[in-house]
Amino acid sequence: MKTGNLIIVIFTATVLVLILFVNSCAPSAEVSGKPGAQLWAENCQRCHNTPPPLVYDDKQWDAVVTHMQIRANITQEEADKIVAFLQESN
Numbered sequence: 001m002k003t004g005n006l007i008i009v010i011f012t013a014t015v016l017v018l019i020l021f022v023n024s025c026a027p028s029a030e031v032s033g034k035p036g037a038q039l040w041a042e043n044c045q046r047c048h049n050t051p052p053p054l055v056y057d058d059k060q061w062d063a064v065v066t067h068m069q070i071r072a073n074i075t076q077e078e079a080d081k082i083v084a085f086l087q088e089s090n
């Protein structure tokens with residue numbers, strides 16, 4: 001193999017590895033694709049019984065989940081989905 005070709009092969013391989021590395025930082029489809037109801041069920045009863053959606057109105061759920069987002073250590077996107085689910089269901 002000519003040196004020029006070898007350099008092209010090494011360069012291409014490096015770019016591919018970099019693309020894989022950068023992509024691996026994005027949330028996987030499995031995590032980011034979860035619906036609000038599932039995120040709520042999985043996260044909001046780890047520490048206490050899950051309060052039913054009817055207990056609070058839309059504004060109150062917004063405040064409660066903002067508070068619980070820190071406790072539950074969930075992302076903003078996950079918290080937004082949980083709030084949307086609770087506001088649809090109350």
Ligand code: HEC
Pocket residue numbers: 040043044045046047048051064065068069071072073082
């Ligand atoms: C890491 C534990 C933990 C997780 C996870 C958690 N909570 Fe809580 N939650 C608490 C604690 C502790 C309290 C009581 C003290 C407080 O209000 O901070 C509480 C209180 C509450 C209350 C009562 C608030 C009030 O003022 O009466 C609601 C409603 C609530 N949580 C909803 C949720 C929802 C919705 C989620 C999911 C996004 C969630 N919690 C996840 C620990 C948790």
